[in-house]
Amino acid sequence: MEQRDSGESLSTVLVAGAANLTIAVAKLVAGLISGSAAMLSEAAHSAADTVTELLLLVAVRRAGRPPDRRHPFGHGKSGFFWAMMAAVATLVGGAGFSITHGLHVIEKGEELTNLTPSYIVLAVAFVVEAVSFAKALSQLRRQAARHDLDPVRLVRITSDTPLKAVLFEDAAALVGLVIAGAGLAGSQLTGSALWDGLASVGIGLLLLVVALLLIRSNISLLIGQAAPSHVQEGIRAELTAQPEVEEVVELLTMMIGPGSILVAAKIDFVDVASAAGVEIACDEVDRRLRERFSGISQVFLDPTPTRRR
Structure with a gap:
């Protein structure tokens, strides 16, 4: 791994991890106050992302270890393994909870109470996630400029899995916040918890797609993917x-x-x-x-x- 890219990826992961940990607690509190399935799903989403960032930190650290007698080609592929574990955490912790809880709310229905804290948390979380996403996007553009590639093409083929994971997860987080807000507004306007439950399922499906994309990418790298x-x-x-x-x-x-x-x-x-x-x-x-x-x-x-x- 190039030292410069490694340092940038570590910084990007740290920023994303701090953002997710902060807003996970806020979403959980707001979800418990309001009883919103979408907010609780968003809390699970951020909690899963926090675990993901911890695993990505391990990925960056392990991948950067120098070669030794047992690993003459270095430890770079351990970065792919831990990045895949991070994607699995998103799949199980985020998508699994969001979909199952959303289906439960659609079937049983739950009364929503005070939604004001939820709207405030969603707005603040959107700003925080946008800052994290902007940092990851800035790193992507710098790398794309160095390699004379379009940023969209680079994110598809890059082997910098921590950067790719942060980009995908932050983008999913921003979309998930919009879905959660729409679900809350729909339930508030109609008086039905159906929209809140649908929003929770939507967030889960979004996380499912992101997790599967990242798992597929890391499996390909683990089994010996060729250079672009x-x-x-x-x-x-x-x-x-x-x-x-x-x-x-x-x-x-x-x-x-x-x-x-x-x-x-x-x-x-x-x-x-x-x-x-x-x-x-x-x-x-x-x-x-x-x-x-x-x-x-x-x-x-x-x-x-x-x-x-």
Whole structure:
């Protein structure tokens, strides 16, 4: 992982965690006062997000540990594992509670009382979540500018799982707050708890979608996802452009940590006078690749003659 991206991700996760912990307590109090299922679902949402941020902190810390004898390629993939556990926490703690509690309210109905504290908490929470989302979005835009990519494309392909999780969860939190507010207003205007229950189910379904997207992304990274296609194309072009390289026979890449890429390539080098010449050529190509792509942490080159018929 690049040190700069790691530091930014840690800061982003800390801000999101502090925001979620604060508003989880406020939502819980407001939900107990009003009896609103949507508010209690939002409290569960924020509580799940708080647990998520703690797991993401573990992900950032573990992924940044240096290689050792048992883990010669580093601990980057542990970041993917803990980020997936964070998504599971959102799925179980947030989505599960919100959907089941919302269905209970729709079936049984619950009387709502004083909703003023709930509206105040929702408004304050929206501002706090917006600040956290803005910080994550700012980091995404800086990374996109460094890699010369559109931010939307970068968030789809990035291996910086803590940043991706915070972005998705903060966006879901903002939408969830709007859904909760609409549910409260609907129940207040109609006198029916149906709208409050529907809002709770809606929040749960929103969290379900976000959790499944993050779980899918982290599973792909855990089982050996290749570097993004534009990076692979850039690596191949850089290899082909080297005067020592005749042809790239085969190119394999794998994300071995957030922002960390392993490159393995079979290269047909130009004819050289000796084996020492091949070694020098390999070393030079390795150096140039690392200079061109800062995310490359491991390079393995296999001199392989092209099989010509």
